[in-house]
Amino acid sequence: MSERILLCLAHMSGREMDFIKEAFDQNWVVPLGPNVNGFEADLENFVNEVVLTNRDVEISDWLTNSISVKGAVNIKVSQEKLHKEVVALSAGTAAVHLALIACGVEAGDEVIVQSFTFCASSHPVTYLGATPVFVDSERETWNMDPELLEEAIKDRIAKTGKKPKAIVPVALYGMPYKIDRIMEIADRYGIPVIEDAAEGFGSRFNGQVLGTFGKYGVLSFNGNKMITTSGGGALICRDAEAKRQIMWYATQARESYPYYQHEAIGYNYRMSNICAGIGRGQMTVVDEHIAHHRHVQALYKELLKDVEGITLHEAPSAEYDSNYWLCTATRNEELRIKNEDKAYAQVVTGAVGGAAGVTHATKSAHTDLEPNTNVEALRMYLDTAGIESRPLWKPMHTQPVYRNAPRYTNGVSESLFKVGICLPAGPWVTDEHVRYIVDQIKAAIL
Numbered sequence: 001m002s003e004r005i006l007l008c009l010a011h012m013s014g015r016e017m018d019f020i021k022e023a024f025d026q027n028w029v030v031p032l033g034p035n036v037n038g039f040e041a042d043l044e045n046f047v048n049e050v051v052l053t054n055r056d057v058e059i060s061d062w063l064t065n066s067i068s069v070k071g072a073v074n075i076k077v078s079q080e081k082l083h084k085e086v087v088a089l090s091a092g093t094a095a096v097h098l099a100l101i102a103c104g105v106e107a108g109d110e111v112i113v114q115s116f117t118f119c120a121s122s123h124p125v126t127y128l129g130a131t132p133v134f135v136d137s138e139r140e141t142w143n144m145d146p147e148l149l150e151e152a153i154k155d156r157i158a159k160t161g162k163k164p165k166a167i168v169p170v171a172l173y174g175m176p177y178k179i180d181r182i183m184e185i186a187d188r189y190g191i192p193v194i195e196d197a198a199e200g201f202g203s204r205f206n207g208q209v210l211g212t213f214g215k216y217g218v219l220s221f222n223g224n225k226m227i228t229t230s231g232g233g234a235l236i237c238r239d240a241e242a243k244r245q246i247m248w249y250a251t252q253a254r255e256s257y258p259y260y261q262h263e264a265i266g267y268n269y270r271m272s273n274i275c276a277g278i279g280r281g282q283m284t285v286v287d288e289h290i291a292h293h294r295h296v297q298a299l300y301k302e303l304l305k306d307v308e309g310i311t312l313h314e315a316p317s318a319e320y321d322s323n324y325w326l327c328t329a330t331r332n333e334e335l336r337i338k339n340e341d342k343a344y345a346q347v348v349t350g351a352v353g354g355a356a357g358v359t360h361a362t363k364s365a366h367t368d369l370e371p372n373t374n375v376e377a378l379r380m381y382l383d384t385a386g387i388e389s390r391p392l393w394k395p396m397h398t399q400p401v402y403r404n405a406p407r408y409t410n411g412v413s414e415s416l417f418k419v420g421i422c423l424p425a426g427p428w429v430t431d432e433h434v435r436y437i438v439d440q441i442k443a444a445i446l
Contacts, residue, residue, distance in 0.1 A: 016281030033273030035280055040086045040234070042283040043219070047236055048082040051207040051321075084212050084236050085243035088271035088279070089250055092198040092220030092233030097124035098246050098269065099194045099216035099235055100166060105130050109165040110406070112152055114144040114177075114196070115397040116413035117170040120220075121196050122396050125168075133164060134397035134407040140316040142416060143177035144169040150185050152408040167193045171200025171210050172393070173422070174226075174293075174325035175315065179205050179213045186214075194218065198233070201226040202290040204321040211236045221275075224426075226289055226323055227282035229275040289427050290323050296425045296434060297324040303438040309335035310441065313420075328392065330419045335374055336446040343376035369398045372418050379421065381444040387437055392420035 089095050105111055107129030113122045115134035122132040135152050138145040149167065156164055167186050169177040179195070186193045193214030197203065200210040201219055211217020217236030221229040237243040248254075253266025271279075282289075301312050309332035315322050344365040370376075371391045382389045394417055397407035423437060 015284050016278045018281070033276070035273045035276035036088050036271055039229075039271070039276040039279040039283070040088050042280060043086040043088070043234055043236075044084065046202075046283065046286065047084055047086065047209045047212055047217070049209070050081045051204060082208070082212055084217075084238065085240055086219075087235045087237060087243055087246045087250060088276055089233045089235060089269045090271055091120075091231060091269075092196075092218055092222065093120040093124060094250070094267070094269040095216075095218040095220075095233045095235040096120060096168070096194065096196065097127055098249050098267070099218065100124055100128060100130070101249060102242065102245060103166045103192045103194065103215065105165045110156055110160065111166045111168060112149065112156075112164045112191075113168045113396070114170040114172075115395045115407065115409070116142060116172055116393060116416070117196070117396060118198075118393055119396065119399070120198070121168055121170050122402070130165070132396070132402065132405050134395075134402070134405055134409075136395070136397075136407075136409040137172075137412045137416070138178070139412055141175045141177055141320060142172050142313065142412075143175060144182060145410060145412070146178050146181035146185060148408045148410060149182065152406075153185070153189050153191070155408070156406070163189060163191055165191070167191055168196055169193065170196040171198075171203055173313070173328050174200045174203050174323040175313070176200065176203050176205040176210055176320045176322060179210070183213055192216075195236075198222075198225070199325045200323060201325075202286065202323040203325075206319045207321070216242075221279055221282075226293070226325055227279065227286050229271065229279040229282070232271045232275050232279065234271075292427055292429075293324045293327075293425050294322075296429055297322075297327050299431060299434045300327050300329075300423065300438070303435065304329070304441075307438075307442060307445070308332075309445070324425060327423045327425045329421055329423060330416065331372070331375055331378070331421070333372060333374070333419060337374045337377040337444050338381060338446060340373045340377040343373040343380065344370070369394065369414060369417065371420075375419060375421055378441070378444050382437070382440055385436075385440045387440060388424060390422040392417050392422065 105128050109130040110133050111125045111130055112135055113125060113132045116137045125132040133152055133156060135144050135148050137143055153164060169182055171177060183193060195211045195214045195217040197211035197217050198220035203210045211219060215238060219234040221227055221232040223230060235246055237246055249266050250269040251266065252268060253262055253264040255261040255263055304310055304312055311330050313328045347362055347365045375391065379389050395413040396402055397409060398414065
């Protein structure tokens, strides 16, 4: 179990162990059961809730929508305006895979995917024998550029004679994408949208939870996400019928006979009752976790405001309500960091920091696209101070495995990858930790 998951478990509310014990006591140690049903119900309550800002609310709304004030900034609608259904699954990657299948993606098809993201957004496309078409980002949110998206759609139709089967925007580091523009384009061309909100659990656009705008919405509960089930994910569906279809695929696509009859390929993708028990407990503190991440972001902003050459990434306007899953910053290329001459001096022999998984040994410290030496030098400096930081996601269109995939780029994601860094923001990060991190950043600058 990773250090991150152990830290998450250490900060559990106590309810998690109650649900887990209940599962063992009732002998529900399988990928279904009361905790799975309860977790899905909790998630549905959460994603269907709409929050309006003060500027969006008129006096008449107080009578028509039973609005109750919650704090000075947000006003929460007490009646659910949405009616989405949720399926708890074994991973966010599984959710992407099943959503693609439900959208009819098959071998030979094309799917438009945001390039600036983790591989889980695009790999399931290749599982199906389809081709990811990568679209670059815009600078405001770092997410899929709507102008490039439309350009890509037009060009793929012209070159292949058919439309892409789906569009997959990603809430990078929790920041909402320009979903209003993306949905307008998608609807005009009749292409379903699968929102990858794996990093954006609790993020909202105009008060609406990410993952509820498109045909499907992907959530992740991996050990490093806003809430964790140790591993796991979920798929937000439009209605009960779509949920039934996804559940059928997620449980080996069995026909209704007294024996096992299969007429379609299914998958073993349902979440376990044990993991769902952790999730139910985590849902009791989800608002606290989100508030904490936003507090950490605000503290970084205050402490870094006078540090020249470092810019914290922030939401472009109030309608982009990010959970700030990770706090990210960019460095001016001219900013000098101590020991830059030692950056990339040695070949990395394993996973950096708390990264999970097994890595291949490499012979070179360099690839054809890598963070600038001042970025790597700062990561190394922070590492020696006991601080885990990471580069930004390397754009998927630059990954060797996708060297032949179509791409529509503008240089944004590549330029950000060279100068960006992710800073700690989890539930265990205290104000003292943030001050220490910023002090170390200042100490690293020449």
